[in-house]
Amino acid sequence: xxxxxxxxxxxxxxxxxxxRLPVMGLMHSSFVAYPVPRNLNYMWTFGAILSFMLxxxxxxxxxxxxxxxxxxSQAFQSINDHIMRDxxxxxxxxYMHTNGASLFFLAAYIHMMRGLYYGSYKPPRELLWIIxxxxxxxxxxxxxxxxxxxxxxxxxxxATVITNLFTAIPVIGTPLAHWLWGGFAVGAPxxxxxxxxxxxxxxxxxxxxxxxxxxxxxxxxxxPDGVExxxxxxxTVAFTPYAxxxxxxxxxxxxILYAWLIFYIPNYLLDADNYNxxxxxxxxxxxxxxxxxxxxxxxxxxxxxKLLGVVALVAAIVILAFVPWLDRNPVKSAKYRPAFRxxxxxxxxxxxxxxxxxxxxxxxxxxMVARILTGGYFGxxxxxxxxxxxxxxxxxxxxxxxxxxxxxxxxEA
Amino acid sequence: xxxFTIKALASAVALVSIVGxxxxxxxxxxxxxxxxxxxxxxxxxxxxxxxxRGFQVYREVCSNCHALSIPFRTLGQSGGPEFSxxxxxxxxxxxxxxxxxxxxxxxxxxxxGTPADIIPRPDxxxxxQAAAAAFGKAPPDMNLLAxxxxxxxxxxxxxxDALPGLQYQEMGADYIHAIxxxxxxxxxxxxxxxxxGHKIAMPQPISDGAVDYKDGTPKTLDNYSRDIAAFxxxxxxxxxxxxxxxxLGVMIFMFVLAxxxxxxxxxxxxxxx
Numbered sequence: 001x002x003x004x005x006x007x008x009x010x011x012x013x014x015x016x017x018x019x020r021l022p023v024m025g026l027m028h029s030s031f032v033a034y035p036v037p038r039n040l041n042y043m044w045t046f047g048a049i050l051s052f053m054l055x056x057x058x059x060x061x062x063x064x065x066x067x068x069x070x071x072x073s074q075a076f077q078s079i080n081d082h083i084m085r086d087x088x089x090x091x092x093x094x095y096m097h098t099n100g101a102s103l104f105f106l107a108a109y110i111h112m113m114r115g116l117y118y119g120s121y122k123p124p125r126e127l128l129w130i131i132x133x134x135x136x137x138x139x140x141x142x143x144x145x146x147x148x149x150x151x152x153x154x155x156x157x158x159a160t161v162i163t164n165l166f167t168a169i170p171v172i173g174t175p176l177a178h179w180l181w182g183g184f185a186v187g188a189p190x191x192x193x194x195x196x197x198x199x200x201x202x203x204x205x206x207x208x209x210x211x212x213x214x215x216x217x218x219x220x221x222x223x224p225d226g227v228e229x230x231x232x233x234x235x236t237v238a239f240t241p242y243a244x245x246x247x248x249x250x251x252x253x254x255x256i257l258y259a260w261l262i263f264y265i266p267n268y269l270l271d272a273d274n275y276n277x278x279x280x281x282x283x284x285x286x287x288x289x290x291x292x293x294x295x296x297x298x299x300x301x302x303x304x305x306k307l308l309g310v311v312a313l314v315a316a317i318v319i320l321a322f323v324p325w326l327d328r329n330p331v332k333s334a335k336y337r338p339a340f341r342x343x344x345x346x347x348x349x350x351x352x353x354x355x356x357x358x359x360x361x362x363x364x365x366x367x368m369v370a371r372i373l374t375g376g377y378f379g380x381x382x383x384x385x386x387x388x389x390x391x392x393x394x395x396x397x398x399x400x401x402x403x404x405x406x407x408x409x410x411x412e413a
Numbered sequence: 414x415x416x417f418t419i420k421a422l423a424s425a426v427a428l429v430s431i432v433g434x435x436x437x438x439x440x441x442x443x444x445x446x447x448x449x450x451x452x453x454x455x456x457x458x459x460x461x462x463x464x465x466r467g468f469q470v471y472r473e474v475c476s477n478c479h480a481l482s483i484p485f486r487t488l489g490q491s492g493g494p495e496f497s498x499x500x501x502x503x504x505x506x507x508x509x510x511x512x513x514x515x516x517x518x519x520x521x522x523x524x525x526g527t528p529a530d531i532i533p534r535p536d537x538x539x540x541x542q543a544a545a546a547a548f549g550k551a552p553p554d555m556n557l558l559a560x561x562x563x564x565x566x567x568x569x570x571x572x573x574d575a576l577p578g579l580q581y582q583e584m585g586a587d588y589i590h591a592i593x594x595x596x597x598x599x600x601x602x603x604x605x606x607x608x609x610g611h612k613i614a615m616p617q618p619i620s621d622g623a624v625d626y627k628d629g630t631p632k633t634l635d636n637y638s639r640d641i642a643a644f645x646x647x648x649x650x651x652x653x654x655x656x657x658x659x660x661l662g663v664m665i666f667m668f669v670l671a672x673x674x675x676x677x678x679x680x681x682x683x684x685x686x
Contacts, residue, residue: 241681
């Protein structure tokens with residue numbers, strides 16, 4: 001989409017530099033001249049919001065790492081006594097980081113659901129979508145590792161539950177778990193390596209975000225009408241100033257929500273049990289992950305067999321990577337797919353329902369509902385998508401983005 | 414965006430209500446009543462006099478069994494009980510603290526406390542095991558207690574708890590107040606109305622008249638429970654006053670900025686159509 005840059009720096013020094021290392025031209029073609037479809041709605045601002053959250057998490061995380069002590073005997077105190085009480089504005093940085101993780105996931109889920117709704121995974125954006133799934137996997141790993149670091153009761157329980165999943169793998173499971181733990185149970189060596197990995201993975205995420213943006217700039221953005229750009233003049237606007245100002249506005253609104261969490265309800269999303277120090281002899285009465293992993297936790301618990309439960313848990317995420325081939329309907333946007341749109345909202349409700357079940361203590365009735373919803377979760381991908389690929393009666397799609405915009409204007413007038 | 418949200422919310426509410434109905438069919442025990450706190454709401458702050466009374470309750474009652482691992486100096490910090498510098502010094506000096514380093518002869522020694530020291534553990538229970546041996550369960554350190562205790566709010570209340578104006582962050586204080594006033598079975602000193610399962614390891618610790626308030630506050634169990642709950646809330650979250658102050662500024666700034674950006678965006682996009 002972008003093509004060779006026509007950017008020519010104004011100053012002589014700029015031109016000297018540009019002819020040797022065309023960084024400014026790259027920035028110009030990627031973030032200034034880059035054409036974006038003119039019909040994008042606010043759902044398309046979550047890429048910018050996610051970039052903002054990633055940067056916020058990395059900056060606050062690096063500052064926290066300067067004060068945190070990654071040792072089993074001191075980790076809890078270094079956060080709750082040192083950072084939260086004595087470090088200047090340590091409480092602010094810590095609340096930003098821990099609530100930032102939640103908002104990072106909230107934005108990621110909206111971003112992913114938008115991709116599903118508007119068919120952003122369809123050709124030619126399959127690889128772009130798969131890189132996104134990899135980023136999401138890395139995010140869950142990073143969030144899990146980070147959740148262990150305060151070494152509270154729930155950190156310890158969470159680390160135990162998740163690493164124990166590896167023991168379900170036949171033959172190599174138990175040795176693998178011992179290798180991960182650095183011992184025969186979650187303990188001091190586990191915490192130290194989790195800290196190292198938690199510091200490493202965000203930079204891996206950043207690298208994949210680079211690939212994600214690169215792939216995006218090759219194919220161009222999808223849009224609410226799901227028709228490709230045909231005429232750059234008529235169908236698109238320049239990234240700067242149009243998309244930039246819209247993104248900055250969206251980030252500022254999202255920041256208000258972020259600030260609300262940080263300053264007014266900083267402990268709303270946190271588990272009270274994690275303010276008790278980890279004690280291998282005392283397991284919390286009710287072990288639950290953070291909200292953003294609850295649907296997967298519900299799927300795990302819905303399956304009575306441990307190995308199959310783990311398989312279902314992994315499959316629930318990995319299946320996303322296959323979506324470009326499960327849904328073969330040439331019409332991208334759910335706007336023109338009434339049946340798909342209906343099932344999409346059912347799917348959203350299923351995810352939220354699974355999340356609620358994941359937060360509750362299991363009982364027979366609950367497990368029954370969890371099984372039905374788990375069936376629904378996979379059914380959306382394995383039944384609804386392939387069947388609707390060929391049977392759905394789609395509505396006529398507009399000839400071009402410009403036509404779609406004009407039609408909407410006429411309808412409004 | 415709005416359509417997205419409304420549809421997802423509507424279906425989720427329907428689904429969660431069905432699932433939630435299943436959960437509520439089970440037996441429930443009473444939830445701690447929601448009290449009114451000076452530090453609740455959007456602009457609430459700690460009440461200095463209440464925190465001072467709460468500290469008195471801690472010192473005269475709770476400290477017999479519970480540690481409170483915070484430095485003495487924090488008792489003089491702004492946004493807390495705000496004891497004067499001299500009061501904090503005198504208070505710290507009234508405790509005997511084990512020096513972390515040995516003296517020149519290599520002996521570990523005790524000395525009077527200074528404001529920089531952490532409040533020492535109760536004399537009777539040098540470690541958790543000693544306390545557990547006496548009560549069956551170690552009395553928890555109280556420095557984070559108000560944040561380490563919550564109770565299930567259930568659907569749909571937990572949704573409202575996050576909303577501006579309705580937000581609820583004082584669950585720990587309500588829980589502590591409820592436990593202390595929950596010893597309603599006079600035949601059994603370890604029966605508690607609000608403790609999960611009703612069987613609590615801590616025998617009733619405090620009753621009317623146990624602490625002699627100097628400021629004329631009625632010496633009732635309810636007031637003691639309220640004051641210690643407020644004090645422990647401060648101990649767990651000493652920066653709340655500052656957080657609310659900065660938060661208000663950030664909110665005003667962000668709303669103005671977002672408003673200006675919105676109009677800038679509108680202006681920029683006018684040329685695109």
